[in-house]
Amino acid sequence: MLYIPAHALFDRPMTSRFAAALLASVLVTAAPAADPPATPADAVSRAPAAAWRAIPADELLVMTIEGKRRIVIQLAPRFDPGHVANIRTLAKAGWWDGTSINRVQDNYVVQWGDVTERKPLPPGMPTDLKPDYARPLDEFRSGLVRLPYPDSYAPATGFVDGWPVAMDGQAAWLPHCYSFVGVGRNNAPDAGTGAELYAVIGHAPRQLDRNIAVVGRVIEGMASLAGLPRGTGEIGFYTAQEHKVPILSARLASDLPPAERPAFEVMDVTSSSFADYLRLRANRKDDFYIRPAGGVDLCNVPVPVRPAR
């Protein structure tokens, strides 16, 4: 089964009876592949095998929370090698096992880690990481695809190596889009260790870009995180009376037994399939959409990811 962001499939607040009828018609009358794709979902479903890239198993953090719900986070070592190295160290040490999700702030973040902040970190793990939240643009010029629409936060945006990027003339950085994962920290110049992480569950808080380390994105299980009850304490922390959600385990996929190891592919952003997908995300026009926007913002073009075939 194809894994795409659900809202790319039918992103329209249609009525329920109409949705059922439309889905039935789609199942019966799929357009011949020779026609150009008409929707972002078409572009994704028709992408050939060559348009997909396997995600390395040591770039997948597999977290299991209460209820055996699985959260899979794709790590971004090219954008933040220091924090990703720490996250790998923490996963190998089983450091998050027995910790919890401690904060759920509506339209903002879900945050997890050791709520006591007294659990010893793995010996030798660096804790003095530098607050360098952008990388030299030169590292990303190969394979860079520009997004040709204005952005409210950065001089330029685009996609590279499966990731959205914001850019100025010198540097590139990961944006705080929905589902993206960052590193909680204290006041500057502290950069956090990677032991306390958060995922964005609301409108992209792009004001955090270049102010905090972005280390990856949730590619499976977002609904389990975003659907958690909001904490009623200050800034959404669960109070002593509320139920912190236990983290049962967090491991790199590469350290799991083969039978338990998830595998994912991400769309090649230089492929013609991605070009179709991007164009259609910016220009919806079909039986439902009557007025194409003629533009789209960086966080509304989630790069398609699917389970490996």
Added chain:
Amino acid sequence: MLYIPAHALFDRPMTSRFAAALLASVLVTAAPAADPPATPADAVSRAPAAAWRAIPADELLVMTIEGKRRIVIQLAPRFDPGHVANIRTLAKAGWWDGTSINRVQDNYVVQWGDVTERKPLPPGMPTDLKPDYARPLDEFRSGLVRLPYPDSYAPATGFVDGWPVAMDGQAAWLPHCYSFVGVGRNNAPDAGTGAELYAVIGHAPRQLDRNIAVVGRVIEGMASLAGLPRGTGEIGFYTAQEHKVPILSARLASDLPPAERPAFEVMDVTSSSFADYLRLRANRKDDFYIRPAGGVDLCNVPVPVRPAR
């Protein structure tokens, strides 16, 4: 107690122990009011009474869902008089009482109404509304405050009469920001009646702008809607086995007994308080934020709303 979007108060993924310490210090050492405000929260908390406008009671739809959770929606009659008239008719008829929330699609919408789509509408209520999703810009030139940053979807954006607006040279329309409420419909040219409504619970799906009617925004109870379990049916509809969330009642505040009537105020977007708030949303710089964005997108400047004093 001041009601502002929680993330405007401390929008930073700080660690939990640090948050407690910071909150304690804020309570003890509030800056003298003579200093310029340093954060968006400062700008809101210092706004004088003259910077606030009462929201008329017939522009508040008060919905109670299972668990006696209250949802308050501010209606926008200036932007869509036809659908708002229908919503008032439906509320006065008690039409939503006994219906349910039927769809929760992650990073997209919560949708409610009559899941059978067979409940008779109030007699005489128009059902052939026109698909006019924008208004003449001339209607909004008075009191219009421009947002001086580029937008990915519209030639211009700003604020007027307490609402964010997107604009071109001729027209103005409400954007699909987080918490905004729209009217479910079938394929074009159907424009929906207003009986099936949705609220945005994810990154702003601005591709829907001018494709569907936006009629208001949730100003109380968003956490109750956004924290609902996601539906596992197609496009997030609850399946027959899942629990649809009952709507106990939905009434205009003006039709409630005075003791049960909520009252809210919205910030005057032409006030200097709003100018401060806007500037600070675009330029966070303090002990936590080291790099101001120098810009902000329309949906990341929620117009402050608070319970009336």
